Amino acid sequence: MNETTRRHIDKSRWPRLSPLLDELLDLPPEQRPARLLALEAQDAELAADLHELLWRQQAMNAANYLATPALQTMAQADKPNNLAGQQLGAYTLEREIGQGGMGTVWLARRTDGRFDGLVAIKFLNAGLLGQGNAGRFAREGQILAKLAHPHIARLLDAGISDSGAQQPYLVLEYVDGLPLDQYCNSKALTARERVALFQDVLAAVAHAHTRLILHRDLKPSNILVTSTGEVKLLDFGIAKLLHEEGNGSSDAAASTELTQQAGRAYTARYAAPEQVQGGEVSTATDVYALGVLLYLLLCGQHPTTPGEDEARTTPLERMRGLVEVAPKKLSEQVAEKPRARELRGDLDTIVAKALKKLPAKRYANAAELAEDLRRWLNHEPITARPDSTAYILRKFVRRHRVAVAAGSLGLLTLSASVGMALVKGQEAQAQRVQAEGLIEFMLGDLRKKLEPVGRLDVLDAVGEKALGYYAAQQTGRLDAGALGQRARALHLMGQIAQQRGKLDEASRMYDAAAGSTAELLQRAPKDGQRIYDHAQSVFWVGEAAWRQGQVVEAGKQFKRYLELAEQLWPLAAGKPDWLAERANARVNLGILQFDSGEVQAALLNFQKALPEYEELAPAQPDMRVEQINTLGWISRVLQYQGRYPLALAADQDRLAVLARIPNREQDHLLLNLEANAHHDSSRSQFFMGNTAAALQAAEKAVAQFENLTSTDQSNLDWLEKLSSLRLGLAEIRLARGEQDLTPLLSSLKSDIGRLLAADVKQMRWQGNLRGRLLWLRAKVERSEAQSQALAVEMTGYLSDMQARIQAGTRFNNELRLILAQLELTLGELLTNSDAAKAGMHWKAVAERLRANVTSSDAPAMTVAALAHLHLNAIEEARALAEKLEASSYRHPDYIQLRTQLQAATLSATHHSTGKP
Incomplete structure (x- = not known):
């Protein structure tokens, strides 16, 4: 009997899952939810896997495999070759299917009418058990029956016959297959x-x-x-069943016969x-x-x-x-x-x-x-x-043959040169200039060449050499130039770690860089270069905190960043990079304000930054990128405010600026921005009800980003963005009534699963992407078994998010809406099985979105109105629907709201008048 896998369990997570599953199964059922909540606060994806495994265990228990002792009567237990047709508890033995040194295996069918399925029953040689071990053998069998893994044939029961021969037996999952x-x-x-x-x-x-x-x-x-x-995998755990320390006999120090066998x-x-x-x-x-x-x-x-x-x-x-x-x-x-x-x-x-x-x-x-x-x-x-630099670079070339083909010889030569120069730099002061010159090239010109083509990780090994060089010297004695280079190397290593989803490592790098730049600033507090360098460090520290959901800390750092940029402004004449810092600081603070619900303050900061970028762009083409980014944030704020035509106009401005940049097809950063613009344009069209235009823009965005991510599959930031774009595309296709979303859903499960396994602290992955994927699955996976499994996963996700809130994590408007959408859907899944719990979820939706419905957040108002309808609060739902009527929001959810409101109003009217 093969089980149907409902949630894919990533095999790399089994070492962590196994002991936790054992712990949960050993707890009384009423104590498991509390333990799960604690686990969910630590690792959301791990907890979802545990929910799935507990669900499977419950399904197995529901089949009542172990309800009847597997061997009640067995007249010929010591002669397993003569058992065809014998009843073995709930099973009838059919035929022998294998023999070995440890015993004989029979195919059996469950025939008690409660469950129809095949099992394999293994009769072990009675001599394998010493005297007095029957009880222990049965106890071990119960423990090993909890060994749950999709690639291990389940041990369903184990025990000893009641016959004089004391025949040990195992009841196993039957597998019909070929040897490996x-x-x-x-x-x-x-x-x-x-x-x-x-x-x-x-x-x-x-x-x-x-x-x-x-x-x-x-x-x-x-x-x-x-x-x-x-x-x-068969027979796992039998060695454990047949192994025990001294049984308390007079020769307790020696192995028992059982252990020896x-x-x-x-x-x-x-x-x-x-x-x-x-x-x-x-x-x-x-x-x-x-x-x-x-x-x-x-x-x-x-x-x-x-x-x-x-x-x-x-x-x-x-x-x-x-x-x-x-x-x-x-x-x-x-x-x-x-x-x-x-x-x-x-x-x-x-x-x-x-x-x-x-x-x-x-x-x-x-x-x-x-x-x-x-x-x-x-x-x-x-x-x-050994992880030699040459070996690592060979592996990079193997993973990125096309991208690296033209420049691989130069990069290998550079790596070797830097390595030799750094070694010599440690051996002789005369080589220091050469070593630091190569580091400066790596951090400056070479980085500028590699970043646009998505190959920043090539600098990983070389960056480690640079840090090793500075670590060999006393930081306090480094001159200003060397300290600055050390900080830039740390920034680079932090960015590479961040791209790979290692936020803790990135934070350590950024903190260390900030220590270097703070020392430089302390040495010369009015020096513009020192102010500029420390501003960069402060930004990266804030960025890492923001990605980990530490909004208060991120806000503190971004405000400090703006203070430093304001100090730099009077000193910035003739320094384009310095002139841009104030605009950069405003944009980053604006992003944080937008995420925190300070929407108007965010828009004001974006609008102040935009003309500064426009003014700098003619002399400094890099500022075009910042101009495009800022237009993107303006678009998102306008979307949030329900001003969709203006948001769409901002997106068109972004695409127009991009179109004027030469050779943008070769610049991965610009291709990223273009895909984002198409995606945001798609969202505005979708919110206005223009699903055909929304679909066209979404498909364009996804296609561009798929090409982009194929060039560097180790960049988890890109994978996150691709997953977000695909979720948006799936939502549009679902609204248009497309039936087969299986290929897209399969890609999303795989990619988002990879992100969730990479880092539990990335709230954009653990909160946003995971929640959106669960909502999508609930709309697509509609069988009863799928709905039950999803209800467990969604409950686990919501518990995890609640634990994070209690731990001090602040959620932005987007994540609050995702949670509300999921809770609305979970209530719908539970309507027939647990109406009271469904109602609790709908009340939670209304409470969660209370602040949003007082603003112009149309999606939040729509979800809240649908929750009110489920609670039969028709007047509250109608009031929100009337506010939406005056807006340009015509998302499919709004159409659903109008339809359900009309039906509820009609039903209430008929009920009050007594009409059928």
Whole structure:
């Protein structure tokens, strides 16, 4: 019986999920919600996964698998070969499907009428259990039944027969599939496809490793793959069932017979050296078996007894080969040159590390092996080899062949030159000028060339060298120029970390940079350059705080930024960069004010900044970008105020400015801005009810950004923007009645899932994107099972957001609206099953949007009015609808509101008059 997966669980999260799931399942059901709320405050996506797994557990319990003891009567329990047709509790045994050293496996069907499905029942050799262990065996079975992972065949029950033979048995999920190696060969999978499939095996093993459960017998026959390509790992936990410390006998210090039997429960072909030598086993023991499996899958040979030699060798020779002989490199076992080239290098290194003779030299567990294979699949540097600069740059070139082709030689030369110069700079004062000159080139001219084409991360390794150079010197003794360079290097490293979603690391870099620039300013408080440099640092500190939802701290930093810019203004004659700082500071403060609900103050700051950018642009073309950005923010404020025609005009101004910039097709930053302009234009059209024009602009925005993100898939800021654009496109298509949104929804789930896994502190990811995706799924995934699962996820999301509010995070208008939309939809999902809870959610919507409905926020008024209608507060809904009638807001939600209001009014009239 195969379970239907309702929410995709990212396998990389299983090491964190497993112990938390165990903890939740061990709690009484009434205590789980409180624990979940605490977990949701720490990691929203993790909590959503736990909600899903608890839902699956409840579904399994509803099937009542364990309601009846699996073996009530079994006259022939000691003769499992004669059991066809026997009743085993709720099951009828049908036929034997496997035999091994540990016992016999039977196919059985549940026949008690409560649930129709197949299971596999394994009868273990009675000798595996010592006297007095029946109760412990049953208890362990109950614990291991909670080992929930989509790639582990579920252990449904375990126990001992009531017959005199004390026959141990397991009731297992039945899997109809091929062994892993046979499946790969039958499908003629490539090396990359085999590694990708093997990741599912590793995810299952890693899950159990987090519970300190070893498999000890990993081999192809214990790993089945279904016809749909779903991996299922069998017999996980049996070694745990068959293992216990001294049972309290007189020889308590010695292993019991049970432990000894379990320790020898392995297949020699896949055993690790410590197993055959009777040594201590650990998670690294399973890693060795995984290494053997991967070796076989990729080259078709065994690592220690390859080819025909395996059949000719004696057991002693095979043991000696296992313990003493280092395997050949994986790539050397393959005759075909193209295949050998694919395996050579990192795959050779990864597999060799998994097959190390000493456990301490292997990967510590399956999760570490999986991470290096993931890196190999993504052409990223692996951990099993030194991270030399040349190696990292080779990996960059591999990931970005087209973008790097023309300039790779120059970049490699630059990296080598910087490295040599920095080393020499530390060795001799005479080389310092050369070293710092190269750093200045990296931070200045080279950065300006790389940033527009989205290749800033090429400077990562070189930036680390620059920081290493300055770290080798005493910061207090650095002159002003060197301190400034150090700050710029820290800014660069912070930006790279931020693009990769590592906000904590970025914050540390920005704080350190601010320390350098503050020291410079203290040395010369009236020096314009020092004021300018410190202003940059203060901005980046505020930017990082804002991204983490720390609005108060961000506001403090942005106000300080504006103060510094005002100090700089009288000193800025002849310095275009300095002249722009006041406008920059106003725009950034305006963005924060807009997010905080100070809409008019934000618009005033944007309108003050715009003419300053326009004045600077003729002499400083870079200011065109800031002019375009500022027009974009003006557009968003006007949208929020319901002034959609004016917002659309601002978007057209942006596109007109962009059209006048030469060669914009080669500048990724300008392509980003153009996509944003089309997106904002699409939103204004959508709000005015022009869905055809909205769809055209949205498709243009998404297409442009898809091309952009394909050039640098490591840039999570770009991935965030693409996800936002796709969500907008999906909303328009949904409103137009398009039926098949599956491909778009699949892309959104994958991309947003990647963002959520990358950083739990990014509120734009954890709050906005996650909430919008849940709302979209609720509109598309309409089956009863999907709705139930979504209700659990949405409840978890709302609990998480509430925990963040209680922790002091302030939400902007956009996020408050997303929460309200989600709560409105959740109430609709719960209408039939829990009317009281549905009503609570609708009341929460009205309360959440109370401040917004007093302004001109049309989307908020519409959602609030729909909530009032659900609560049968028709007059409140009508009052809001009349305000909307006077605006230009004609979004599909407004049309829905008018339709439902008319129906509710008609129903109320008929009810009062007694008419049918």
